[in-house]
Amino acid sequence: MYQYIIRRVLQFIPMLLALSIIVFGLAKAAPGDPFSGKILDPEVGMEIYEKQRAELGLDKPIPVQYLRWAEKIVQGSFGESITYKGRSVESLIKERFLNTVYLGLFALFITLLVAIPIGIYSARRPYSLLDYGSTTFGFFGLAVPNFFFGLVVIYLFSIKLGWFPAQGTLSSNKLTGFAEFKDRIHHMILPGLTLGLASTASYMRYMRSEVMDVLGSDYIRTAKAKGMSNNNVLYKHTLRNALIPVITLLGMELGPLLGGAIITEQVFNFPGIGTLFIGSVINRDYPVVMAITLLLGVAILVGNLLADILYSVVDPRIRYD
Amino acid sequence: MSSQPVLDVQKLKTYFYLEQELVAKAVDDVSFSVYPGETVAIVGESGSGKSITALSIMQLINKPGRIVEGSIHVKDKNLLNLKPKQMTAIRGNHIGMIFQEPMTALNPVFTIGNQITEMIRKHKKVSKQIAQLKAIELLRIVGIPRPEQIIKEYPHQLSGGMRQRVMIAMAISCEPELIIADEPTTALDVTIQAQILDLLLEMQQRYNMALLLITHDLGVVYEYTDKVIVMYGGQIVEQAPTKQLLSLTKHPYTKGLLSSLPKMDEDVERLGTIQGTVPAAYNFPVGCRFSTRCPFVMEKCKQTNPELLQNDTDHFVRCHLYEEGGESQ
Ligand SMILES: Nc1ncnc2c1ncn2[C@@H]1O[C@H](COP(=O)(O)OP(=O)(O)OP(=O)(O)O)[C@@H](O)[C@H]1O
Ligand code: SF4
Ligand SMILES: [Mg+2]
Numbered sequence: 001m002y003q004y005i006i007r008r009v010l011q012f013i014p015m016l017l018a019l020s021i022i023v024f025g026l027a028k029a030a031p032g033d034p035f036s037g038k039i040l041d042p043e044v045g046m047e048i049y050e051k052q053r054a055e056l057g058l059d060k061p062i063p064v065q066y067l068r069w070a071e072k073i074v075q076g077s078f079g080e081s082i083t084y085k086g087r088s089v090e091s092l093i094k095e096r097f098l099n100t101v102y103l104g105l106f107a108l109f110i111t112l113l114v115a116i117p118i119g120i121y122s123a124r125r126p127y128s129l130l131d132y133g134s135t136t137f138g139f140f141g142l143a144v145p146n147f148f149f150g151l152v153v154i155y156l157f158s159i160k161l162g163w164f165p166a167q168g169t170l171s172s173n174k175l176t177g178f179a180e181f182k183d184r185i186h187h188m189i190l191p192g193l194t195l196g197l198a199s200t201a202s203y204m205r206y207m208r209s210e211v212m213d214v215l216g217s218d219y220i221r222t223a224k225a226k227g228m229s230n231n232n233v234l235y236k237h238t239l240r241n242a243l244i245p246v247i248t249l250l251g252m253e254l255g256p257l258l259g260g261a262i263i264t265e266q267v268f269n270f271p272g273i274g275t276l277f278i279g280s281v282i283n284r285d286y287p288v289v290m291a292i293t294l295l296l297g298v299a300i301l302v303g304n305l306l307a308d309i310l311y312s313v314v315d316p317r318i319r320y321d
Numbered sequence: 322m323s324s325q326p327v328l329d330v331q332k333l334k335t336y337f338y339l340e341q342e343l344v345a346k347a348v349d350d351v352s353f354s355v356y357p358g359e360t361v362a363i364v365g366e367s368g369s370g371k372s373i374t375a376l377s378i379m380q381l382i383n384k385p386g387r388i389v390e391g392s393i394h395v396k397d398k399n400l401l402n403l404k405p406k407q408m409t410a411i412r413g414n415h416i417g418m419i420f421q422e423p424m425t426a427l428n429p430v431f432t433i434g435n436q437i438t439e440m441i442r443k444h445k446k447v448s449k450q451i452a453q454l455k456a457i458e459l460l461r462i463v464g465i466p467r468p469e470q471i472i473k474e475y476p477h478q479l480s481g482g483m484r485q486r487v488m489i490a491m492a493i494s495c496e497p498e499l500i501i502a503d504e505p506t507t508a509l510d511v512t513i514q515a516q517i518l519d520l521l522l523e524m525q526q527r528y529n530m531a532l533l534l535i536t537h538d539l540g541v542v543y544e545y546t547d548k549v550i551v552m553y554g555g556q557i558v559e560q561a562p563t564k565q566l567l568s569l570t571k572h573p574y575t576k577g578l579l580s581s582l583p584k585m586d587e588d589v590e591r592l593g594t595i596q597g598t599v600p601a602a603y604n605f606p607v608g609c610r611f612s613t614r615c616p617f618v619m620e621k622c623k624q625t626n627p628e629l630l631q632n633d634t635d636h637f638v639r640c641h642l643y644e645e646g647g648e649s650q
Contacts, residue, residue: 218425227413
């Protein structure tokens with residue numbers, strides 16, 4: 001198992017290398033650099049800008065620029081942000097990263113909390129009112145874009161009803177301990193719901209069909225024939241099997257969750273990686289954009305590995321060696 | 322046979338309500354009893370209602386199926402009057418069941434030990450340790466080597482034959498009065514089949530249980546059973562003690578089944594293999610259900626379905642040929 005994990009992690013290296021070349025290439029192919037599009041001060045001579053370009057290494061041939069960039073990354077530095085003068089990219093990301101992680105975990109938590117019970121219920125009572133309701137919600141959840149749903153919940157629950165704040169992560173820096181925790185959760189409800197909408201919808205459908213499949217299987221009939229109670233059959237024998245694919249999907253969710261966070265955070269003005277990313281794109285802050293893109297790539301790779309590891313944990317038939 | 326049957330099924334009807342108002346009469350007016358220590362075979366072609374009869378006894382019929390009529394007595398209780406919760410105290414405890422597919426009958430994500438002990442603990446209310454010891458002992462009894470190891474293993478680590486032994490261990494774990502085995506060897510290697518059947522019989526004798534054995538295989542019937550029930554089209558068409566049924570076969574369908582066997586008893590009459598196929602359970606012919614394939618079919622057969630009548634001591638037949646005043650064959 002450990003050998004397998006190590007082997008998989010080693011396989012990350014060529015993938016990340018390829019990803020970094022693509023990211024760098026795209027950033028270079030995008031028109032303009034931090035100086036274009038700015039209203040240049042006519043008092044400052046063109047040569048000054050050229051000098052600054054040279055300082056940033058932007059006058060060198062592209063392969064050289066790539067190697068310099070990659071070399072720094074290997075040493076643990078993503079360089080300096082262009083918009084936030086004097087701030088390293090790492091420190092900018094670090095500041096925002098945890099917020100996004102919390103938001104993602106919270107969205108996932110809501111997703112599972114809603115999707116699993118409803119999925120089970122729908123499977124046990126197919127074509128019931130709740131089953132139809134959840135099917136309808138499922139289509140809705142998959143069809144409605146995040147940003148639109150976000151705006152709707154802000155309008156309803158924040159502006160009209162005033163139940164939840166529409167932006168930020170904390171109402172006051174003075175809060176500590178449990179009060180702080182509560183306030184953070186309070187701020188995360190609306191963005192969490194929004195971020196989790198699509199996956200809630202798909203997990204619900206997934207859970208429904210899995211539970212239905214398992215309920216019809218031979219080993220469930222065996223469990224009943226042994227005289228096991230309904231609860232045992234459902235919560236032990238059925239659930240444990242039906243959750244296998246769902247748990248496996250969780251790892252795969254990491255990338256899409258971060259991706260979805262980019263839009264959702266923007267809608268809720270939530271200080272996470274997403275808002276940083278959009279801001280950096282607008283300002284052509286390429287070092288930050290590239291770092292976040294790479295981070296997303298790593299998240300997807302780690303997520304997939306996590307999925308495989310989880311799979312072998314929950315399903316004894318799966319063994320890696 | 323001793324006084325009270327362990328299982329008494331009367332006028333059982335289990336129907337499946339299909340689309341477009343179709344009703345599949347999978348089990349249609351079936352009555353029989355199984356006495357303590359007896360081995361009873363149910364034979365019949367595919368689709369004749371053998372499994373549905375067994376599952377009805379266990380009350381494991383799923384939608385769109387439903388037991389519409391009849392009674393199923395185990396001891397003095399009519400199972401059809403029990404609440405679902407009371408029924409869980411019967412399953413496994415008073416009736417053990419073994420299925421056809423050992424590869425899929427065990428839950429893949431729990432260990433063998435877990436799956437045996439949960440059952441012992443449910444019915445016998447013993448501690449985990451005692452259940453564990455009991456499970457090891459049971460595995461040893463059914464001939465599984467290294468039982469202490471095997472209880473920690475998962476089903477996929479065992480062969481089909483071993484898994485069926487585990488199923489047998491489970492079925493006998495609470496020492497039920499009756500074991501229902503639904504084609505327990507059909508899915509197994511030919512070389513293993515006899516071993517598993519021998520084991521079943523050995524267990525039956527050891528614990529003095531009755532055995533209801535569903536099978537396709539008349540050779541198995543001949544070798545292992547006391548009484549035979551022949552089913553066709555959801556109904557019993559002939560029922561008799563094994564020796565008698567095989568030597569003094571009466572029903573044309575049973576004769577057809579026997580003819581498809583290689584060497585059996587010398588006395589067995591030979592007919593050509595049965596022509597045609599079993600009619601669908603939602604579309605039986607009006608009269609005798611076998612009339613579409615019977616070589617002896619008469620006008621009467623196409624109009625009325627014969628009753629299952631006693632023809633000889635313990636010998637029951639459903640055929641116009643054997644009715645009062647019918648032509649004798
Ligand atoms: N889930 C179901 N839905 C509809 N009809 C069913 C269903 N299960 C069984 N039946 C009907 O019941 C009939 C009897 O089925 P059963 O499984 O008892 O046959 P069997 O004698 O056990 O056959 P086999 O030897 O193939 O196991 C079938 O022909 C089928 O028409
Ligand atoms: S009743 Fe008629 S059709 Fe049916 S088995 Fe007897 S002879 Fe054949
Ligand atoms: Mg069957």
